Amino acid sequence: MGLDRFVNQAISEWMKGNGPESDIVISSRVRLARNLKNYPFPTLATDSQAISVVEEVRKALDQREMKNISHFELIQLEDMTELQKRVLVEKHLISPNLAQDSRKGAVVLSENESISIMVNEEDHLRIQCLYPGLQIYDAWKMASRIDDIFEAELDYAFDEKRGYLTSCPTNVGTGIRASVMVHLPALVISGQINRIISAITQVGLTVRGIYGEGSEALGNIFQISNQITLGQSEEDIIENLYGVVKQIIDHEKQARSLLLRDSRIQIEDRVGRAYGTLLHAKIIDSKEAMGRLSDVRLGIDLKMIDSISPNIFNELMVLIQPGFLQHYAGEMTPFERDIKRAEIIRRKLTQHSN
């Protein structure tokens, strides 16, 4: 079975591709929440009902149209160790919720990990498509395509007036959550980020850290996603998000230009110190590491460092998370992890420098 493949590589295949605006936009994601008419929501379902849901999904996967998209692997959460689950969370392939709370949960993963379908999370189905860079339309098209294929086989809980029914009322309607992960160091450094975030939230979008709700914006990375799922069409939701992200990209680019114009040496200093620290530190926690990696990534984008590939940043971002570190190097105390993390960063930065 393919689980090993998914947990052994820190960076998903799809992430190695380059998308538009990839100096600022790390990835685009669309997730559709769907439920099956004839079963209670996962929190209320019995074990046997939950098992039946998984079997229904397995059947839906068997359709030729699905096979045309990719080979898919269905993995039951109960077949995974805690550590394997944690790694999938750190790779954004499953939610913390599915890893911790689901009974009879499962995940369906495509070959290159750009498609992940969670089964028996909060909803029966959470169809998620991930693309590198700003490709939110493509992510949505792919999610819709899978949704259509599934709908042909499965009986969705759908109400003419309310749309797709979901376990949590905030998802009712389109059941869509579209989000874009952006790296905004210049807006943070120049102190504009709070103003930007408050503007974003006023147009019906939310801003979170990289590991979802309540998580901190480590490494100056922000997830921007739609708040509203009811009363707007999917097209409107995607278009609104796309438009706002385009504006944020412009703001970040402008902030970077201003930093280069007015504070070039200070930015070079910040980037240099981050790079020197990552190359030579022997103990580093994940928060500091994310911050330093963000600085180095900015340095790469601003052509201050040309000896490392930008991809190393995306890879290290996952590689240095506690779960991945332990999967990679065995059970460790937090202090041992900080040592291992520093070692991995040193090794990767030295390997990948041209």
Added chain:
Amino acid sequence: MGLDRFVNQAISEWMKGNGPESDIVISSRVRLARNLKNYPFPTLATDSQAISVVEEVRKALDQREMKNISHFELIQLEDMTELQKRVLVEKHLISPNLAQDSRKGAVVLSENESISIMVNEEDHLRIQCLYPGLQIYDAWKMASRIDDIFEAELDYAFDEKRGYLTSCPTNVGTGIRASVMVHLPALVISGQINRIISAITQVGLTVRGIYGEGSEALGNIFQISNQITLGQSEEDIIENLYGVVKQIIDHEKQARSLLLRDSRIQIEDRVGRAYGTLLHAKIIDSKEAMGRLSDVRLGIDLKMIDSISPNIFNELMVLIQPGFLQHYAGEMTPFERDIKRAEIIRRKLTQHSN
């Protein structure tokens, strides 16, 4: 004239030599305060009296015995720019006092700069001998030798009961100040330094920063010197200082061993971060630079870094001081100095790495 030579090199020739205990003791210095009987102390002397004192010294230098020691250069302070004076202060060849306040002051320097005789500072004569490492006896022997040669030519102010008379009563008697400059990073890191300092002061010694009285202990460097000049023989003073310094060296060595035993990785981390920062920072003030250099020097001493020579530490310590930087690179704002300092450190560390 030879002034250029003295201000162009950050590191005096004598400093390039290696003395005993040079992993902890940077240098040993003996200074004798002497005055001429027939002249008022410098603060009270007229210009013409001060000029006469300089001429008397010039005659004393002409003796064959002096020429056997070294070629000497007598330089009048009024022939120096402010910047040149500042450089000599930073090299410890003249005191801040001579640089700022002296009327008709002068300094006599030997070829390798290990001997410096200030004229018309607080006293008519301040004979100073500097040696690398722990060579306080040798420094004293050389100072006495010069003192004897001078005494043959000059009429010293000497009182049978009180000894050598000096401008400030704290120097009366032997007129000797012996001091040793030590690098004590492990005692600072392990939090023992305050206890050590208070113990030192209880045996009649004083502890200061590297630029004399009231100066901060930048870079974990401390000057330990005798407090008392009256009622003890020169031999006792030197012996007492030597004995105490030997004990401090033992304490520092023990603290280093303990750090290696109990906190090796933390020290490696500290050293690595300092090294990475010095190699990559673009802006650095002298206080931070001294601290980072101290960490790197500790790393060299503990064999954690083998790619740079310990001498680079002594050289950079002077090179990065404000005066030397400006002498080297022209008038600058403090901010420009911080940039230039970072540049020089990067260059030197890259040049000197094996």
